[in-house]
Amino acid sequence: MSALLEVSGLRVGYGRGADVLQGIDLDLGAGEVLGVVGANGAGKSSLLRALAGVESIRGGEIRLEGKSLNGVSDRGRLKQGIVLLPEGHRTLRNLTVEVNLRLAATRFWRTGIKKALAQSLPEVYDLCPILSERRNDM
Numbered sequence: 270m271s272a273l274l275e276v277s278g279l280r281v282g283y284g285r286g287a288d289v290l291q292g293i294d295l296d297l298g299a300g301e302v303l304g305v306v307g308a309n310g311a312g313k314s315s316l317l318r319a320l321a322g323v324e325s326i327r328g329g330e331i332r333l334e335g336k337s338l339n340g341v342s343d344r345g346r347l348k349q350g351i352v353l354l355p356e357g358h359r360t361l362r363n364l365t366v367e368v369n370l371r372l373a374a375t376r377f378w379r380t381g382i383k384k385a386l387a388q389s390l391p392e393v394y395d396l397c398p399i400l401s402e403r404r405n406d407m
Contacts, residue, residue, distance in 0.1 A: 271296055271334075271335055272296035272297055272298050272330075273297055273299045273301075273333070273334060274295075274296070274297040274320075274333055275295075275296050275297075275330075275331070275332040275333070276293055276294060276295045276296075276320070276330070276331050276332075276337075277293070277294050277329055277330050277332075278292050278293075278328060278329035278330065279292070279293035279316070279319060279326060279328070279329035279330075279345065280292065280293075280326060280327040280328035280399055281315045281316070281318075281319045281324055281325075281326055281327060282327050287325060289312045289315045290312045290315055290316060290319070292329070293296040293316060293329070305317070306380075315384065318353060319331070320344070320351060320353075321343055321346060321351055321352060321353035322341060322342055322343035322344075322351070323343050323353055324328065324389050326339070329357065333346075333350075345401065351377050352390075362407060363405060363406060363407065364407065365404065365405050366400055366404050366405070366406055366407075367390070367404040367405065370390060370393060370400070386390055402406070
């Protein structure tokens with residue numbers, strides 16, 4: 270069985286500078302979890318941004334279910350289920366967890382995904398039961 274997400278020889282860099290990531294390879298199977306650990310500036314965010322299509326790659330290939338994502342926009346990747354969510358700095362602390370989830374869906378109003386995301390809260394809660402438990406918490 271092939272990996273759900275495959276990355277081979279990934280290179281990412283900024284401007285005319287040196288590559289931040291060089292030759293990254295990884296395979297992630299369905300149901301597997303991958304942790305990316307490293308010091309500040311090690312390239313963790315660059316890797317995630319490249320996977321989500323937010324950052325251009327200089328070389329290598331990213332495949333999802335065997336299909337190349339090279340050249341696929343961030344919106345195209347979103348439609349395939351890959352999205353980059355920034356860390357907690359962008360949550361609205363005076364709103365509940367559920368309202369934050371619904372607001373996150375409004376970011377995609379132009380793509381027609383808003384309704385689908387808003388209707389998928391039960392699935393989100395199934396995947397992350399702690400969110401369901403805390404849906405009314407600030």
